[in-house]
Amino acid sequence: MTTTDTTRHVLISGGGIAGHALALQLVRSGIRTTVVERSDAPRPGGQAVDLRGASREVAERMGLMPGIRARLLHELGLSYVDGAGRVFGRMSMEDFDGKGAVAEIEIARGDLDEVLRDRLAAADEAAPGLLDLRYGDRITAIAQDADGVDVVFEHAPAERFDLLVGADGVHSATRRLAFGPEEEYSTYLGGYMAFFTLPTPADVEPGWFSMRFVPGATFGIRPDFDPSTSKAIITLRVDRDPALRGDRAAQEALIRRSLESAGWHAPTVLDAMPAASDFYFDELARIDVPEPANGRVVLIGDAAACGSPMSGMGTATALIGAYLLAARIAETPGDPAAAARRYASDIAPFAEAGKKLMGGGIERMVPANRFEALMSRAMTKVMLSKLARPIVKKMFAANQDELPLPVAEATHAADGAR
Structure with missing residues (x-):
């Protein structure tokens, strides 16, 4: 133009x-x-x-x-860990052709x-x-x-x-x-999510987005572009509390209560949280x-x-x-x-x-109690097994139906060139 x-x-x-x-x-x-x-x-x-x-x-x-x-993240895939950090399920990018939880292009x-x-x-x-x-x-x-x-x-x-x-x-x-x-x-979707950067823990498996779920919460550590840092991701399943908006002290207190006995790297995540300059917390809506x-x-x-x-x-x-x-x-x-x-x-x-939420939203992402946590672990093992992999691939493919871009006259080149 x-x-x-x-x-x-x-x-x-x-x-x-x-x-x-x-x-x-x-x-x-x-x-x-x-x-x-x-x-x-x-x-x-x-x-x-x-x-x-x-x-x-x-x-x-x-x-x-x-x-x-x-600036690609070069993630290898998603892994699920228990309280001791032992992996009990993996979804590698390679096994799912970049169409699973981790894509080929991640930044x-x-x-x-x-x-x-x-x-x-x-x-x-x-x-x-x-x-x-x-x-x-x-x-x-x-x-x-x-x-x-x-x-x-x-x-x-x-x-x-x-x-x-x-x-x-x-x-x-x-x-x-x-x-x-x-x-x-x-529309409130039943919880809150937080993100922030932290120093990479020494024993985190390089290249993998590792996640743990406990009653009322899930938390994960995923790679950053700089290998010396990682990203913490926390999802909480709680009732909506308007008083949390804009109150970082209250937000951190809620996260601490939710993860205080979660095992794995919960103490590492909680210790790094107060110093995080990029701390983000908001309701899921x-x-x-x-x-x-x-x-x-x-x-x-x-x-x-x-x-x-x-x-x-x-x-x-x-x-x-x-x-x-x-x-x-x-x-x-x-x-x-x-x-x-x-x-x-x-x-x-x-x-x-x-707006589609694959798998049913927070009820599937975050177990409400210990029984649901045990069931989630069992289901994760089954769904990520080689036998079930074709079914899971179809689920992801159905959620990623590619829509064609409308015909639109626009600038395509970089650096201001037309």
């Missing part, structure tokens, strides 16, 4: 994967773009991201794959965001004056009419934009301001926004639809959505509202697929 006199000004609320991916494609297409992020700096951490099917194709088209391949969320920011910096250098990145600010009010959106910020002066994109996650303020209260779109386009305001990523981190599809869907929305805006820069409506139609099947 080429820059034209009809180029408009797009505001993106949220400086994560969805926001940075959208900004990258818009700047490459010659469209003036502002990104506002409430954090003071890019947010590190997060779980590993699988790129398969359409999301991998999008990454290829956007020129991200060289950077992604340079930490923070590393993927770094790849996007590197490309965004290159695009900004190639076309200076189009990009405005603002950290440490947020939207407090919006008012739209047929011709644009007036936006009030917490710190910056109020400004008018042609399109506002909410890429601000599960608890989207943009969604609340333009579509209604979070409660109208969010499904987001359903039936129509993510509302005039001059549109939602992408988790703000529009997600199945919680249990689906493992949030980042992939966000990348696809950003690519498709940017393509539609670039095709009709003079009518961003129409572009938003076309995007909403494009993304619908991907959004629905991204």
Whole structure:
């Protein structure tokens, strides 16, 4: 695409994967773009991201794959361990042809965001004056009419934009301001999840994502790009407690109570938790926004639809959505509202697929009591046996039916080239 006199000004609320991916494609297409992020700096951490099917194709088209391949996790597979660290079940990437729990292309969320920011910096250098990145600010009010959106910020002066994109996650303020209260779109899925980085324990099996389940919780340690560090992943099956939101001390206390007698590397994980600078904790919630386009305001990523981190599809869907929305805006820069409506139609099947929870959700992932923990262990042994492997492969394949990308005119090359 080429820059034209009809180029408009797009505001993106949220400086994560969805926001940075959208900004990258818009700047490459010659469209003036502002990104506002409430954090003071890019947010590190997060779980590993699988790129398969359409999301991998999008990454290829956007020129991200060289950077992604340079930061691959090279996971060998998923293993289940008991309280003494003994392995009782494995799902190797090789045995499942990269279509099991671990994919061929796996990258930490923070590393993927770094790849996007590197490309965004290159695009900004190639076309200076189009990009405005603002950290440490947020939207407090919006008012739209047929011709644009007036936006009030917490710190910056109020400004008018042609399109506002909410890429601000599960608890989207943009969604609340333009579509209604979070409660109208969010469904609690029965638990909480936490992620953070810790020093790699000496006796963790290199290359394997090792997981243990105990009554009320599962926790795992998976490889990081830097072998000296690993990622802790904790899932808790508990009733919803609104007081936990934003209270790290209460969140850590809940994790400690849940893992205090869990065995294996629970003490290692708990000891590393207070010092983790990338500690993330949130409720497991499904987001359903039936129509993510509302005039001059549109939602992408988790703000529009997600199945919680249990689906493992949030980042992939966000990348696809950003690519498709940017393509539609670039095709009709003079009518961003129409572009938003076309995007909403494009993304619908991907959004629905991204909300699927393989295996039944938290009830299957986290045993409620000791009996369920014993049953989960027995079932895991059976399902990961050579005899049952073809059945499990079919289960994963059914959950990964590849959807074709809609025809969309978009910038495919890296470094701002068209």
